[in-house]
Amino acid sequence: MSRPPNHEFQEWWNKQRAKDTADDSAAPSSAAENFRCLSVDVQGPASPAASAEKDRSRSARQLSWIYLLKLHKIAHSFAFLTGGCVTLVRTANRRIATAPAANRAESKLYRIIKLFLVLSVFLLVCELVAYFKGWHFSPPSLESEIEDSVEYVYAKWLKIRADYLAPLLQNLTNVCIVLFLIQSVDRFVLVLGCLYIKIRGLRPVAETDYSGDDEKEGADLERYPMVLVQIPMCNEREVYQQSIGAVCVQDWPKARMLVQVLDDSDDTDVQNLIKAEVQKWQQRGVNIIYRHRLIRKGYKAGNLKSAMSCDYVKNYEFVAIFDADFQPGPDFLKKTIPYFKGKDDLALVQTRWGFVNKDENLLTRLQHINLAFHFEVEQQVNGWFINFFGFNGTAGVWRIKALEDCGGWLDRTTVEDMDIAVRAHLCGWKFIYLNDVQCLCELPESYEAYKKQQHRWHSGPMQLFRLCFWDVVHSKVSFLKKVNLIFLFFLLRKLILPFYSFTLFCIILPLTMFLPEAQLPAWVVCYIPGLVSILNILPSPQSFPFIVPYLLFENTMSVTKFNAMISGLFQLGSSYEWIVTKKLGRSSETDLLSIVENESSATLHRSSSMQRSSSDSGLAELNKLEMTKKSGKKKRNRLYRKELTLALILLTASVRSLMSAQGIHFYFLLFQGITFLAVGLDLIGEQVS
Numbered sequence: 001m002s003r004p005p006n007h008e009f010q011e012w013w014n015k016q017r018a019k020d021t022a023d024d025s026a027a028p029s030s031a032a033e034n035f036r037c038l039s040v041d042v043q044g045p046a047s048p049a050a051s052a053e054k055d056r057s058r059s060a061r062q063l064s065w066i067y068l069l070k071l072h073k074i075a076h077s078f079a080f081l082t083g084g085c086v087t088l089v090r091t092a093n094r095r096i097a098t099a100p101a102a103n104r105a106e107s108k109l110y111r112i113i114k115l116f117l118v119l120s121v122f123l124l125v126c127e128l129v130a131y132f133k134g135w136h137f138s139p140p141s142l143e144s145e146i147e148d149s150v151e152y153v154y155a156k157w158l159k160i161r162a163d164y165l166a167p168l169l170q171n172l173t174n175v176c177i178v179l180f181l182i183q184s185v186d187r188f189v190l191v192l193g194c195l196y197i198k199i200r201g202l203r204p205v206a207e208t209d210y211s212g213d214d215e216k217e218g219a220d221l222e223r224y225p226m227v228l229v230q231i232p233m234c235n236e237r238e239v240y241q242q243s244i245g246a247v248c249v250q251d252w253p254k255a256r257m258l259v260q261v262l263d264d265s266d267d268t269d270v271q272n273l274i275k276a277e278v279q280k281w282q283q284r285g286v287n288i289i290y291r292h293r294l295i296r297k298g299y300k301a302g303n304l305k306s307a308m309s310c311d312y313v314k315n316y317e318f319v320a321i322f323d324a325d326f327q328p329g330p331d332f333l334k335k336t337i338p339y340f341k342g343k344d345d346l347a348l349v350q351t352r353w354g355f356v357n358k359d360e361n362l363l364t365r366l367q368h369i370n371l372a373f374h375f376e377v378e379q380q381v382n383g384w385f386i387n388f389f390g391f392n393g394t395a396g397v398w399r400i401k402a403l404e405d406c407g408g409w410l411d412r413t414t415v416e417d418m419d420i421a422v423r424a425h426l427c428g429w430k431f432i433y434l435n436d437v438q439c440l441c442e443l444p445e446s447y448e449a450y451k452k453q454q455h456r457w458h459s460g461p462m463q464l465f466r467l468c469f470w471d472v473v474h475s476k477v478s479f480l481k482k483v484n485l486i487f488l489f490f491l492l493r494k495l496i497l498p499f500y501s502f503t504l505f506c507i508i509l510p511l512t513m514f515l516p517e518a519q520l521p522a523w524v525v526c527y528i529p530g531l532v533s534i535l536n537i538l539p540s541p542q543s544f545p546f547i548v549p550y551l552l553f554e555n556t557m558s559v560t561k562f563n564a565m566i567s568g569l570f571q572l573g574s575s576y577e578w579i580v581t582k583k584l585g586r587s588s589e590t591d592l593l594s595i596v597e598n599e600s601s602a603t604l605h606r607s608s609s610m611q612r613s614s615s616d617s618g619l620a621e622l623n624k625l626e627m628t629k630k631s632g633k634k635k636r637n638r639l640y641r642k643e644l645t646l647a648l649i650l651l652t653a654s655v656r657s658l659m660s661a662q663g664i665h666f667y668f669l670l671f672q673g674i675t676f677l678a679v680g681l682d683l684i685g686e687q688v689s
Contacts, residue, residue, distance in 0.1 A: 506558060
């Protein structure tokens with residue numbers, strides 16, 4: 001159907017033609033006749049053929065503009081993609097150029113991954129040759145006349161692949177799928193338990209309440225038990241001030257509380273800063289002491305053990321522990337200590353972590369998803385139904401008698417908190433988890449810090465499992481508790497999870513592209529992982545837009561967790577590595593105001609006005625001041641070889657998947673490979689120069 005005539009455009013065109021005809025006397029008469037014909041045709045009805053001719057003539061310029069716009073969009077998209085690729089290449093070159101020389105031997109896992117990459121590239125080249133020769137559609141047979149021909153070699157490879165390699169890979173795949181399903185069922189049961197607790201409104205009940213009490217003199221103080229507060233730290237230049245301040249303004253009778261600042265710093269400047277901060281609070285009437293060890297033996301466990309050996313500790317009934325980046329609210333002790341009243345078998349009250357920087361970057365958002373599930377679901381369900389969970393090492397209150405009964409702090413692993421929790425559980429002590437009491441802290445903002453933290457968190461449990469396995473078997477706890485400790489607590493959640501995640505999605509899936517006789521179903525690649533990710537993200541529904549990055553990033557982190565699990569299980573050298581997680585000194589404005597409002601003396605008021613002004617001026621300014629305290633050592637982003645090598649493996653497998661039109665497998669391999677590439681180039685988290 002032809003478009004209606006454009007009369008405005010035709011009038012302008014006729015005027016221009018008339019003007020040109022009048023100025024040009026040499027113009028042929030045929031042109032004037034054509035002009036007159038054109039004018040007459042516009043005014044009167046026209047035949048379909050003439051109308052179509054006119055439509056083509058008057059829309060030629062419009063079509064040219066449309067094509068120019070389309071070309072412009074295509075050029076803009078091409079420039080955008082080219083710019084992104086150039087930026088990525090420049091970043092990679094810069095990271096490679098500035099990466100420190102490797103002064104340590106390559107790990108065995110990295111050498112295996114490199115060998116796997118070489119094998120993947122070789123197989124891809126073979127498959128490309130076969131694809132362009134058409135062998136994918138009509139594979140050659142072994143009945144070829146020339147046994148040394150390329151067709152015969154490829155046919156022999158197909159037979160070996162189908163008869164020997166694929167069955168082995170399929171058996172390994174089936175084992176990992178079973179483990180995957182068991183772990184998925186465990187997640188589903190935990191979520192159901194959490195929903196049951198929420199629907200029924202279940203929560204621990206305290207027999208006493210200090211929230212309405214004010215600090216009084218005389219006999220009223222006897223209602224408050226003696227509490228020891230410990231702040232272990234090591235070179236915590238960025239966070240020492242806010243953590244000490246948050247503890248010292250606790251709404252608890254000063255005569256019934258003692259604060260121990262346990263400093264393991266080897267930097268004399270940091271030591272002097274912490275000493276000055278302690279002296280400042282001593283002058284304000286707070287019972288606070290500074291302890292420094294000359295030899296940092298046993299790391300945090302050795303630090304806590306040394307502090308508990310002091311003679312005055314026997315005068316205290318409970319001990320609250322806070323890492324250096326934690327900022328408890330002023331009513332923390334009043335919300336936790338009451339739960340010990342009337343429960344002589346209660347050893348630990350653990351509170352939930354909150355995060356002041358959970359929205360700082362993509363890395364902190366993804367960490368928040370994992371930790372929200374851990375506290376909202378795992379800790380709460382285990383605390384309510386079995387009165388046991390792993391101590392988180394901080395933001396908890398222990399009964400000192402329970403610590404002494406189970407042997408105290410030991411430095412035999414890098415997870416001293418989990419170690420003492422397991423030993424206390426085997427001795428018959430119970431735990432309580434408070435989901436509604438939150439203690440703010442800071443998430444690592446750089447991938448390097450997060451990677452080191454995760455390595456310690458996943459190698460330590462395997463060390464502990466080796467050490468305490470027979471203790472669990474021969475303990476006097478019930479059979480169900482033994483099964484829970486060995487199968488659920490250690491094997492399923494600490495060993496099986498990183499094993500199948502790395503093996504299934506980083507090794508088996510790429511191999512099935514080159515050995516198509518072994519198949520990994522689409523529901524294993526996409527649907528079940530998607531469902532598990534939805535379950536993990538339920539406790540933090542505001543993070544639903546990040547569900548796909550979360551799924552891809554968790555698979556990327558599996559190489560770090562798998563490596564840590566193997567090193568801890570077989571007691572490799574890196575399993576005993578303890579590196580303090582780097583903090584930036586992020587602060588909560590609410591906590592700063594709470595500190596200000598709880599200071600009462602005149603001297604304290606002068607300093608509080610300065611803190612209030614810094615809080616009112618915004619957290620950005622405060623963080624700037626804290627950052628200036630850092631040492632002058634310049635940091636650089638790093639390259640992570642395992643992640644980069646796995647990125648190349650997955651991208652190679654995605655090309656092979658594209659040749660076979662695998663569908664969902666191709667997209668998963670492509671995006672997972674890009675995620676590994678971004679992490680390997682350290683493009684996630686805090687960026688430094």
